[in-house]
Amino acid sequence: MGAVLSNVVRPATISEVAALAGVSTGTASKALNGRGSLRAETRLRVQQAADQLGFIANAAARGLQTGRTYTVGMITTDSIGRFSIPLMIGAEDALGAGQVSVLLCDARDDSIREQYYLRTLLSRKVDGIIVTGRRTQARPPIAAGLPVPVVYAFISSSNPADCSVVPDEADGARRAVRHLLAIGRRRIAHVTGPEHHHSARVRAAATAETLAAHDLDLATPTLHGEWSEAWGRQAAGILLSTGTGLGAPIDAVFCGSDQIARGVAEALREAGRSIPGDVALVGFDNWDVMVEASRPQLTSVDMDLEGIGRTAAELLLAAINGEPIAGQRALPCRLVPRASTEVAGH
Amino acid sequence: MGAVLSNVVRPATISEVAALAGVSTGTASKALNGRGSLRAETRLRVQQAADQLGFIANAAARGLQTGRTYTVGMITTDSIGRFSIPLMIGAEDALGAGQVSVLLCDARDDSIREQYYLRTLLSRKVDGIIVTGRRTQARPPIAAGLPVPVVYAFISSSNPADCSVVPDEADGARRAVRHLLAIGRRRIAHVTGPEHHHSARVRAAATAETLAAHDLDLATPTLHGEWSEAWGRQAAGILLSTGTGLGAPIDAVFCGSDQIARGVAEALREAGRSIPGDVALVGFDNWDVMVEASRPQLTSVDMDLEGIGRTAAELLLAAINGEPIAGQRALPCRLVPRASTEVAGH
């Protein structure tokens, strides 16, 4: 097949293949798709003719006839960013395995663009649609009564009947806290993103609850700020000053993002605190660039975005095949331990 | 349009629109596409019928007839990563403006997958193909004699007749060096990635040449290592120890990446050197996460990947329209000055 691909100028059609093989187009179609009842010799002859001409079936013509395009649309509501990529990779992976192609649409948080893209996807008769985007909170459904199934990935639809796949962030926070408890820390602080941000709230709440379940309190009230290293540094300063004031100093910080954690790490380091000796540190996102460049490397919570993308794609494929998939799924997180929480004797 | 979109179950066809408007399908087609000669009243009637039914033309059927699909394929040879994203955004931007959709293919550095994707793109009758990927060196052409135009973005084809759009990395290095010279630095070091990496070599060569053009030498031989912060820290150590040995210490470091630069910044800082007071620092990539989190914020060279993606897409559109576009284009870089090279009195 590949051999001839390189010589193609005007791609061959199935009737040319049929002519070369000395059969009708219908027969050629059956031969190439393994349908109908044909002699083995005939199938072979058609196959050879197709190879010789470098024949590649026209997907549009096939789709027109069969009603399936083996294409799905992927709409990223915010611009394609750090979070969308693993999602896309996961989805592309699962879809590619099912011979399904992906039409990429970057709606950039603009609902006009979104509706425009929705229209073109519908016009292209995609078999289904995946909607992704940064997760601040549930978003309104992209449309009602669409002729194709829709799955929301990472972001969730505000209609609980829609199919959404999201990370279980509370689970992630619980894992982080339990890990800190397991290595013997008791005076734990939480530094995270802005209070109005859904993820920050959910993670903070789960953090407090998990501590409470162990008869503990946060060492200081949750510190809310930006999702940035600068805020991490600043927050560390606050922790250092208050921590020395009353009782024992904090012995662990769970951060709402790796960037915050890295900022905290730097500030603690510069203040002469050892990590994890004096203070253990856990981040969130497991963003390679951050966790690996931190000193020491950061223990972090991984939301498995790629898995979310893959799951969303698999659900979409199931829906396309008629299986019911309504409802929301929250996928567990994974804690990736690194040096920032390593116990001494280990 | 949107109003009815939400009620669609089985999408309407043009013949249903035509029936509702009381015209033939041919006339309906002309009315909706502004062709033929029709009374204004007829056009309006058809348009209203289409709106009422929520009609969206079937792209497959149209493509079958017209031979154009308004779709291009985008193959990322390495996995979708940090560099691909701005490229994709730029390309998607330029293409979307031309009403062209993007089929995303992640070939993951696997030539089998690449050929498979090429086949499906051909089968889908894309109007053109963009090939992107991390740039280590020129890559072999994806195929010869394809029935559609191909543009390589960021990565370049080893066949000089193919159309490639790449950053002019030498230009970037020159800008960095000239900037350092302009703020009065003379003892400049260069810390960059592995010697076998094309980008590292090109940037290093341009750095040396630019200094030579000003009758200067590198303060120390170029330091090659990994593209990592850790290497940056290590290299800074080397610079500090050699720099104090002979003559005046270095007063600037130009780094082959922002990550390296950040590592250098940290190490210098910890060694008590002030940036830019004692040593000015320039990075490469202008990667927001790195340049903004560095202390001080990093001056960096921006390759304008988004512009490269956009240019590639525009060239592809031109090629699709029959204009000749062969050959390689190197786009200039841009220097983004920040605190790490700020002159005192400024």
Add this chain to the structure above:
DNA sequence: AAAGTCGCGGAAAACGATTGCCTTGAAGTT
């Protein structure tokens, strides 16, 4: 009043595949 224009819109042939139905010839049955 006959002939040439023109504006409008219909009919039907594409585009390239798939698929249900039909024909054909040969083999097996009685």
Add this chain to the structure above:
DNA sequence: AACTTCAAGGCAATCGTTTTCCGCGACTTT
């Protein structure tokens, strides 16, 4: 010998558009 049965493959409709060509009336034009 006449019948059924079955495998093999052809025929033609079909998917939903676009587009070319053509017809038909109404209007000039002399």
